[in-house]
Amino acid sequence: MSEVQLRNARLLKSEEIVDVVVAGDRVARITPAGTEPQSGAAVDLDGRVLVPGLWDEHLHFTQWTIQQSRLDLTRTTSAVDVLEAVRRALPDVTGEFLSGYGFRDGNWPEPPSLVGLDAVTGAVPVVLISGDLHCAWMNSAAAARLGAQPDGFGLVRETAWFEAGRHLIEAAPPTLAQYAAAAQAAARRGVVGVVEFENEDNVTDWPARVAQGVDSLRVEVSVWPERLEAAIAGGHRTGDVLDERGLITMGPLKVVVDGSLNTRTALCWDPYPGLEHDLVHGCGVAAVTPDELRELLRRAGANGVGAAVHAIGDRANSEVIGIFEELGLPGSIEHAQLVDEADFARFARLGLVASIQPEHAMDDRDVADRHWAGRTGRAFAYGSLHRAGATLRFGSDAPVAPLDPWQAVAAATSRSRDEREPWHPEQRVPLDVALASSMRGRLRPQVGDVADLAVLEADPFVVTAKELRALPVAATLVGGRFTHDTLTGSA
Numbered sequence: 001m002s003e004v005q006l007r008n009a010r011l012l013k014s015e016e017i018v019d020v021v022v023a024g025d026r027v028a029r030i031t032p033a034g035t036e037p038q039s040g041a042a043v044d045l046d047g048r049v050l051v052p053g054l055w056d057e058h059l060h061f062t063q064w065t066i067q068q069s070r071l072d073l074t075r076t077t078s079a080v081d082v083l084e085a086v087r088r089a090l091p092d093v094t095g096e097f098l099s100g101y102g103f104r105d106g107n108w109p110e111p112p113s114l115v116g117l118d119a120v121t122g123a124v125p126v127v128l129i130s131g132d133l134h135c136a137w138m139n140s141a142a143a144a145r146l147g148a149q150p151d152g153f154g155l156v157r158e159t160a161w162f163e164a165g166r167h168l169i170e171a172a173p174p175t176l177a178q179y180a181a182a183a184q185a186a187a188r189r190g191v192v193g194v195v196e197f198e199n200e201d202n203v204t205d206w207p208a209r210v211a212q213g214v215d216s217l218r219v220e221v222s223v224w225p226e227r228l229e230a231a232i233a234g235g236h237r238t239g240d241v242l243d244e245r246g247l248i249t250m251g252p253l254k255v256v257v258d259g260s261l262n263t264r265t266a267l268c269w270d271p272y273p274g275l276e277h278d279l280v281h282g283c284g285v286a287a288v289t290p291d292e293l294r295e296l297l298r299r300a301g302a303n304g305v306g307a308a309v310h311a312i313g314d315r316a317n318s319e320v321i322g323i324f325e326e327l328g329l330p331g332s333i334e335h336a337q338l339v340d341e342a343d344f345a346r347f348a349r350l351g352l353v354a355s356i357q358p359e360h361a362m363d364d365r366d367v368a369d370r371h372w373a374g375r376t377g378r379a380f381a382y383g384s385l386h387r388a389g390a391t392l393r394f395g396s397d398a399p400v401a402p403l404d405p406w407q408a409v410a411a412a413t414s415r416s417r418d419e420r421e422p423w424h425p426e427q428r429v430p431l432d433v434a435l436a437s438s439m440r441g442r443l444r445p446q447v448g449d450v451a452d453l454a455v456l457e458a459d460p461f462v463v464t465a466k467e468l469r470a471l472p473v474a475a476t477l478v479g480g481r482f483t484h485d486t487l488t489g490s491a
Helices: 061-067 079-092 114-121 140-146 158-171 176-187 202-211 225-233 290-302 314-327 341-350 359-371 382-387 405-414 431-438 465-469
Strands: 003-010 017-023 026-032 041-044 049-052 054-059 098-103 126-130 135-138 155-157 191-196 218-223 248-256 307-311 332-335 353-356 391-394 453-456 473-478 481-485
Touching: 003 049, 003 453, 054 391, 054 405, 061 098, 061 158, 061 176, 079 098, 079 114, 079 126, 114 126, 114 140, 126 140, 126 158, 135 140, 135 158, 140 158, 155 158, 176 191, 176 481, 191 473, 202 218, 202 225, 202 248, 218 225, 225 248, 225 290, 248 290, 290 307, 290 314, 307 314, 314 332, 314 341, 341 382, 353 382, 359 405, 382 391, 391 405, 391 431, 405 431, 405 465
Parallel strands: 003 041, 054 191, 098 126, 191 218, 218 248, 248 307, 307 332, 332 353, 353 391
Antiparallel strands: 003 017, 017 026, 049 453, 126 135, 135 155, 453 473, 473 481
């Protein structure tokens, strides 16, 4: 069995320097520095901090991979800005579509317009995806190509957009090299694993990617409702290993029950400003009814498949928590962005994981102040969840936020970005909690652990919030194998 000695390592919240011996894919020994007889390969960490590798507990890997080549709209602040960006990009279109990503219209001074987009783009199919992934602004040419039906604003929302979006990806899927590059970039940030919530055939696609060399990460793969029966028929249960390398495991059933804040479709008890008289969608949308969710969770649970339920609005969260309680099933609530005060304690009591994306609070603070006015004290309320005893797990929802756990940790602990004043600082969480929420509950490697590790160039407990966002990572190991290495130059 191959052995690697990570010498002169420092563990978090400790001044002791140790040697950590990795044998095969496990942490075999942790001894005081200099007491371990040298054998096998040795890497001197020179006092750098050794931590469990980081996880991104919620992302859309294909969308993140494609986002790198889409027109960047993240800095636009109005429909006029977006149209100008599209106008400049049109001469360079080479593919079937011009696609862009990242607009957020929740605080625009004017709404998007189908007529306006058509006037700028003509016959070139153009699809512009919102920063929350829950709608797209598309022109008539793209709508015809994708079989979509935009409204008068040119928007296609929620389930209709998810279907059209799959067709868009099929028209120009990422290459294997792009997947590998995205995975390698994650490894450079200390990431050892991700939970994949892309609406694809993940059970088949990810083992195939690993077999072709995309092996920098562990991936837990979800299935959406339309693929649940196939997963059950295939005998796949949550936790099952799906590939020969042991990198891909079966994850949960993913169910989206409501929309998002920026698209004003998150299901809430109170109406959105300006929609008070809309009795159908004024408080958001229910993408899945409680009865449908109940049956999906019952079916999945009876066949060993866990559940991860997207719920953003306070009504959606209340209803989902109630169904978990009724069925007596464990699971996670993905996002939990607006939570009723009475529901915080129910997370802990029922053992539900709050799978949250702290950088969203920084992206959405202004739109929340507008559309959830008077309720933001319980919006993105990570501190309240923690104090109530809920288990927190951090992710990015990439591409909604970057695949970089250090940004999530910084956002959760500072509630600030770009030198702005902290937003609801009472909802900050302690740094050790934020780190554990990105390291699957562990702050230090232990003997017997799988050797999924990260070597940090700085101590997270002594850097500023700004420095924490960009904290440099010297090396990353997955199962004792270097996937990123600035120490020896081997990866």
